[in-house]
Amino acid sequence: MLTVTSLEVWRGESCLLRDLSFELLPGQTALITGPNGSGKTSLLRVLAGLALPFAGRTQWCGTKVHRLAPETRSEIAYLGHRDGLKNELTAEGNLQFTRDFWNGRDEIDRILDELRLKPFRRREVRRLSAGQRRRLALGCLRLKPARLWLLDEPLTNLDDKGVGVMQTWLQHHTGAGGLAAVSTHQPGRLTGSLAIEL
Amino acid sequence: MSAVPIRSRLWRAFHQLGSPPYVYRLAGRLAPWLGTMSCVLLAVGAFWGLVLAPPDYLQGDSFRIIYIHVPSAYLSMGGYVLMAVAAAIGYIWRMKLAHGVAVCVAPLGAWFTALALITGGIWGKPTWGTYWEWGDARLMFELLLLFLFIGYMVLRMSFDERDKADRVSALLAVVGVVNVPIIHYSVEWWTTLHQGPTLIREGGPSITMDMLIPLLIMLAGFSLFFGWLLCKRLQGEILRRESRTRWVRNLAAEAAA
Amino acid sequence: MADIFICILKRDLRLAFRRWSELATPLIFFVIIASLFPLAASPDEAQLRSTGAAVLWMSALLSSLLALDGLFRADAEDGSMEQLILGPAPLGLVVLAKIVAHWSVSGVPLLVLAPVLALSFYLPLTALPGLVAALALATPTLSVLAAIGAALTVSLRAGGTIIGLLILPLTGPVLIFGTRATELAALGEPLAGPLYLLAALAVLSVSLGPVITAAAVRTALE
Amino acid sequence: MSEFLAMGGHGPYVWSAYGVTLVVMVYNAWAAYRHQANALARLQQAGAEQETRAKPTVRQIG
Numbered sequence: 001m002l003t004v005t006s007l008e009v010w011r012g013e014s015c016l017l018r019d020l021s022f023e024l025l026p027g028q029t030a031l032i033t034g035p036n037g038s039g040k041t042s043l044l045r046v047l048a049g050l051a052l053p054f055a056g057r058t059q060w061c062g063t064k065v066h067r068l069a070p071e072t073r074s075e076i077a078y079l080g081h082r083d084g085l086k087n088e089l090t091a092e093g094n095l096q097f098t099r100d101f102w103n104g105r106d107e108i109d110r111i112l113d114e115l116r117l118k119p120f121r122r123r124e125v126r127r128l129s130a131g132q133r134r135r136l137a138l139g140c141l142r143l144k145p146a147r148l149w150l151l152d153e154p155l156t157n158l159d160d161k162g163v164g165v166m167q168t169w170l171q172h173h174t175g176a177g178g179l180a181a182v183s184t185h186q187p188g189r190l191t192g193s194l195a196i197e198l
Numbered sequence: 199m200s201a202v203p204i205r206s207r208l209w210r211a212f213h214q215l216g217s218p219p220y221v222y223r224l225a226g227r228l229a230p231w232l233g234t235m236s237c238v239l240l241a242v243g244a245f246w247g248l249v250l251a252p253p254d255y256l257q258g259d260s261f262r263i264i265y266i267h268v269p270s271a272y273l274s275m276g277g278y279v280l281m282a283v284a285a286a287i288g289y290i291w292r293m294k295l296a297h298g299v300a301v302c303v304a305p306l307g308a309w310f311t312a313l314a315l316i317t318g319g320i321w322g323k324p325t326w327g328t329y330w331e332w333g334d335a336r337l338m339f340e341l342l343l344l345f346l347f348i349g350y351m352v353l354r355m356s357f358d359e360r361d362k363a364d365r366v367s368a369l370l371a372v373v374g375v376v377n378v379p380i381i382h383y384s385v386e387w388w389t390t391l392h393q394g395p396t397l398i399r400e401g402g403p404s405i406t407m408d409m410l411i412p413l414l415i416m417l418a419g420f421s422l423f424f425g426w427l428l429c430k431r432l433q434g435e436i437l438r439r440e441s442r443t444r445w446v447r448n449l450a451a452e453a454a455a
Numbered sequence: 456m457a458d459i460f461i462c463i464l465k466r467d468l469r470l471a472f473r474r475w476s477e478l479a480t481p482l483i484f485f486v487i488i489a490s491l492f493p494l495a496a497s498p499d500e501a502q503l504r505s506t507g508a509a510v511l512w513m514s515a516l517l518s519s520l521l522a523l524d525g526l527f528r529a530d531a532e533d534g535s536m537e538q539l540i541l542g543p544a545p546l547g548l549v550v551l552a553k554i555v556a557h558w559s560v561s562g563v564p565l566l567v568l569a570p571v572l573a574l575s576f577y578l579p580l581t582a583l584p585g586l587v588a589a590l591a592l593a594t595p596t597l598s599v600l601a602a603i604g605a606a607l608t609v610s611l612r613a614g615g616t617i618i619g620l621l622i623l624p625l626t627g628p629v630l631i632f633g634t635r636a637t638e639l640a641a642l643g644e645p646l647a648g649p650l651y652l653l654a655a656l657a658v659l660s661v662s663l664g665p666v667i668t669a670a671a672v673r674t675a676l677e
Numbered sequence: 678m679s680e681f682l683a684m685g686g687h688g689p690y691v692w693s694a695y696g697v698t699l700v701v702m703v704y705n706a707w708a709a710y711r712h713q714a715n716a717l718a719r720l721q722q723a724g725a726e727q728e729t730r731a732k733p734t735v736r737q738i739g
Contacts, residue, residue: 012359022735034733050537051677074543082534086466088473100462101542140538197734233706244695249681259684262691266698306705313701320694324687345624352620356611365674366607370621373603373667377625380656384628388635423702427709434713441720450720 001025001179002047002148007056009042016042017198020056024181024194026147027174031190032183034198040183041081043198044152047181048078060148074102077146079154083137087126091117091136094125095143104143111139114165131157135165142169149173149180155189163189216293219445222436225429232426239419246412254409260324263317265412269420270314271336274343275378277307277424281350282375285368297364298439300371301354302431306424308347314340335389339382346374360439459544460552467556470529481522482564488514489572500577507576508637511586514572515565515633516626519594522561523601524618526553527609527672536609536676546669554602554665562594578641585640585650592653593633599664600625606671628656 002024009016016039024030032040045051047058049065058065060076068076085094095108112118115135125133134157141149149170155163167190170180184190214220247265254261281303288296318337319329331337353370357363440446471478492510493503530536539549569590570583578586604622608614632649639646684691 017733020733020735048541050540070543070545073541076541078537078541080534080537082532082537084534084538086470086535087533088470089466093469097462097466098538101459101539101544103543193738195734195736195738248691248695253685258687260687260690262684263694266694270698305708309701309705313698316697317694320690320697324690342624342627345620349617349621349624352617353607356608356613356617362610362674362677365677366671369603369667369671369674370607374625376663377628380628381625384631384652388631427705430706430709431712434709434716437713437716437720441716446720450717453717454721 001061002181003057003059003062004047005057005059007043007046007058008054009039009046009051010054011039011042015054018055020196022194022196024148024179026177026179028179028194029170029174029190029192030181030194030196031187031192032181032196032198033185033187038198040198041152044078044080044150044181044183048076048150049073050078074144075146076148076150077141077144078150078152079137079141080152081156083133084140085125085133085136088124090122090124091128091132092121094136095139098140098143102144104145107143111142115139116161131159131162134158135162138162138166138169147178149178149182151180151182153183153185155184155186167191216295218295218436218440218443221295222433225433225436229426229429229433232422232429236419236422236426239415239422243412243415243419246415251409251412252406257325260321261409263321265416267314267317267321268413269417270310270317271340272417273420273424274307274311274314274340276421277303277310278343278346278378279375281307282371285364285371289365289368289372294364294439295436297368298432298435299428300368301364302428302435304347304351304354306427306431308344308351310420310424311340311344311347315344333389335386338385338389342381342385343378346378350374456544456548459542460548463539463549463552464556467553468560471556471560477525478560481518481561482568484521485514485518485565486568486572488517490575504577504641507573507578508586508634508641510576511569511572512630512634512637515569515590515594516597516623516630518565519561519597520601520604520619520622521615523554523557523598523605524615526557526602526605528605528614531609531672531676536672540673540676546673547665550602550606550668550672551661551665554598554668557602558595558598562598565594566590578637579643581643582637582640585646586637588650589633589636589640589646589653592650592657593629595657596629596653596660597626599660599668602668603664603671606668606675608675609672610675629653632656 004020004022007020008018009020020043022030032043034040042051046053047065049058049068052066060068060072063072065076086097089097092108092112095111098104099106099108112121115138117132117135117139120128120132125136128136134154138154141151154166158166170182170190174180180192182190182192187195243265247262251262253259281300284296284303285300287293288300315337318334318340322331322334322337323329350367350370354363354367357366437446437449489510492506492514496502496506527536530539540546542549566587570587573583573586574580600622601618604618605614607621608617611617632652636646636649636653639649682688682692
């Protein structure tokens with residue numbers, strides 16, 4: 001499904017990683033680990049098609065990711081360091097926009113419930129804590145009808161319950177034939193079938 | 199001959215033009231020829247234009263500025279188009295060398311635009327009695343073109359990463375080149391309304407043969423001069439861009455020895 | 456397609472009204488520039504009548520550049536631009552929706568304010584429809600150009616000043632045709648010529664601009 | 678000769694235009710040569726400082 005062939009990634013004048021090849025199949029999770037500055041974020045951005053590799057290929061179902069048609073592109077969901085939420089909108093407003101834009105699942109109530117954000121649904125995002133915002137960002141991810149999740153440090157700022165929700169969601173996602181590539185500093189807290197050490 | 203070998207030969211030429219060591223050597227071989235030819239042509243053209251050509255019956259001897267003004271103006275426009283085409287090729291086919299060409303053309307084009315403005319202004323004084331005539335479409339267009347060149351260079355300088363600077367500034371160059379004809383015609387339209395004077399009126403006093411030949415020589419001389427400097431700048435640019443590769447390291451070691 | 460366009464449009468309009476001070480700044484800027492002009496020149500009626508159109512157009516030009524400076528920056532900073540880039544719609548469509556949203560909150564009020572200022576510059580009442588028509592055709596082009604500038608400089612901290620350098624030389628044609636239309640309107644002469652030219656520019660920029668802007672956003676955030 | 682230099686009264690204009698052009702062209706030629714020489718000099722200073730990264734490892738778990 002996600003095929004990476006002799007990938008080489010540069011940032012500015014320095015080579016971050018070279019000759020990386022792997023294949024991720026339905027139901028699999030890849031855990032990407034490595035010290036700071038080793039290129040985890042850059043790799044995920046390349047996998048998402050946000051940045052271009054210096055050399056090599058990343059293909060989703062046989063098509064290069066940055067050449068994907070908009071409809072197929074929505075099979076890939078990316079969550080970066082930044083939450084991608086609008087401060088001026090309410091928690092619910094952010095979820096509604098994600099649902100409408102991605103033509104996603106109609107599960108806003110359930111997601112707010114699972115994330116324990118129901119009491120804050122009408123609160124503007126700027127008045128939420130960093131952990132609550134991270135949860136909301138994960139909620140947006142859950143709404144998207146995507147098969148491949150690309151997550152950059154999804155556990156940052158999350159408390160134990162939040163981590164628990166994330167673990168369950170990841171299991172659900174891969175259990176239903178989804179794929180995930182997750183970068184993390186706490187590989188013990190997530191289970192994966194493929195370990196990529198940069 | 200069948201079509202296939204020609205096409206494959208063209209394809210190979212295209213590929214070679216994307217290969218930095220090849221282009222570096224090509225530019226190094228071309229540069230001395232272009233330099234010599236341009237100096238000879240410029241000397242001949244200047245002598246012919248300044249000494250042999252007869253004075254214009256309306257403007258007297260000041261018309262001799264045409265031999266540097268028109269080639270500069272021509273190179274400023276040609277330079278912008280060349281820069282935009284190179285940048286577009288670099289953006290579309292991800293050809294780093296084409297970005298390198300665009301980078302090298304920009305300062306040259308800007309200088310020739312400035313030259314066209316300065317010589318145009320100096321020419322204006324004896325012709326219109328003022329150094330700067332706002333109503334002249336050609337000068338106004340050159341001024342806007344200079345701003346476009348400066349904008350391109352400033353945008354490049356504000357990025358730290360060369361790769362990103364290449365790709366973002368390429369888009370600006372493309373936007374600019376789409377706009378250049380629009381700006382050109384709108385400025386012409388504007389001056390016809392305000393009835394400004396123009397240096398060369400269409401259907402006006404026709405230029406005679408002994409005035410035209412030095413102009414053509416100067417045009418050729420300026421173009422070769424531009425090509426010469428482009429080759430030298432491109433060599434420097436390739437060295438900077440390819441500093442990590444083995445062939446450049448060998449070259450540097452050879453030059454040091 | 457249409458529902459995604461409307462979805463982005465609604466989102467940006469909602470955001471714009473939540474940050475209404477940012478919305479009002481370019482308009483106040485427009486009024487201030489236009490009203491400072493007589494201080495710099497002279498309050499003389501004949502002089503203001505002859506330069507009023509030029510002043511109005513220059514102020515409109517600068518304020519629409521200012522209005523779109525932050526078009527992509529806020530989204531780029533909080534990470535939502537990445538989400539829009541990766542979304543299920545062509546980025547050009549998303550960009551077009553954002554431009555339309557910003558035009559309707561910055562360009563349309565300009566159309567309302569301009570006639571008031573025009574009267575203060577002694578432009579005849581009969582010239583106002585022509586002025587508004589010219590501005591209505593010109594502001595989309597200005598918005599698209601400003602959006603291209605905003606996209607090219609989205610990852611730069613000092614974006615605002617560079618945008619002016621990049622985009623102002625390209626606004627020459629709009630300025631020429633716009634002031635000409637206003638002058639003709641003030642003289643009571645037919646002004647269809649420059650209006651057609653402004654409309655042609657608007658069609659060209661609205662059709663090509665979003666594609667270029669989308670490429671610029673994508674490249675600048677790569 | 679002085680008649681030639683006077684250019685029928687337009688001497689200052691013609692000669693200043695040609696002078697400016699000559700200066701700009703010579704400057705550009707000098708700048709282009711310096712551009713390449715600088716690049717070479719910088720390369721020689723920089724020497725070999727190529728950093729090499731280990732290849733990432735990929736392994737199956739379970």
